[in-house]
Amino acid sequence: MSASPAAKPAGLSVFFPAYNDSGTIASMVIRAVQAASELTPDYEVIVVNDGSADATPQIIDELARTYPHVRVVHHPRNRGYGGALQTGFRSATKELVFYTDGDAQYDPAELAALWAKMTADADLVNGYKISRSDPLHRIVIGRLYHHFVSVLFGLTVRDVDCDFRLMRRSIFERIDLEKTSGVICLEMMKKIEDGGFRIVEVPVHHYHRAFGKSQFFNFRRIFKTGIDVMRLWYELVIRRQHLRAGVRPLAAREPADRAYPSSPRT
DSSP, X not given: OOOOGGGSOSOEEEEEEESSOTTTHHHHHHHHHHHHHHHOSSEXXXXXXXXXXXXXXXXXXXXXXXXXXXXXXXXXXXXXXXXHHHHHHHHOOSSEEEEEOTTSSSOGGGXXXXXXXXXXXXXXXXXXXXXXXXXXXXXHHHHHHHXXXXXXXXXXXXXXXXXXXXXXXXXXXXXXXXXXXXXXXHHHHHHHHHTTOOEXXXXXXXXXXXXXXXXXXXXXXXXXXXXXXXXXXXXXXXXXXXXXXXXXXXXGTSOXXXXXXXXXXX
């Protein structure tokens, strides 16, 4: 059942973590502006430039000058995917927060499908890939990873690594994200499930990467991710320290990054 306008908060923050996404980020931001404006007049689109070495900083600064609802946050140095997500969540000011990656493997227009499922009975609407549009080795590794971590961490979501999510910002008043690597998605979903937040799942399309290359799929990163996963398992499943810790809002953990709502990078 779709939610009525009165059943959901009006405000919407959309953000993209971006690292060397100069070939796709402009189209993603423009499509996000179009999609968000059709859902609510109270929206913002944020791009977190995670120390990109290509033309991403210049492109998103120009987008911020062109579109009044677009804001930009620059990391002077690359902080990793988790660091970019943390900045995005801290920078969001609206009651609902949506994020996806800047590499155009998801379509921001499908945000409408998640929005329709964000009822008073949901805290997080989690996308799951209808079909993964990647090379065979990535599909195999991705499936093995999903089944492995689902069993290891006791997760029930269909797709822990589908970075197409709409959630209530109030979630981060109760959970704290710490990881700066790609395992932040696993950390986030484990803490959200353990926190008793209500999750709804929606199928979304996944598209072939037309520009750039994955930052994850090489042996060195896969090995490092394996180490990170086991450390996270020890922290969250064995020690369960997140269930003993007090509330530590994400926004209070670090000073704000440099943001440029409408001015060029300096």
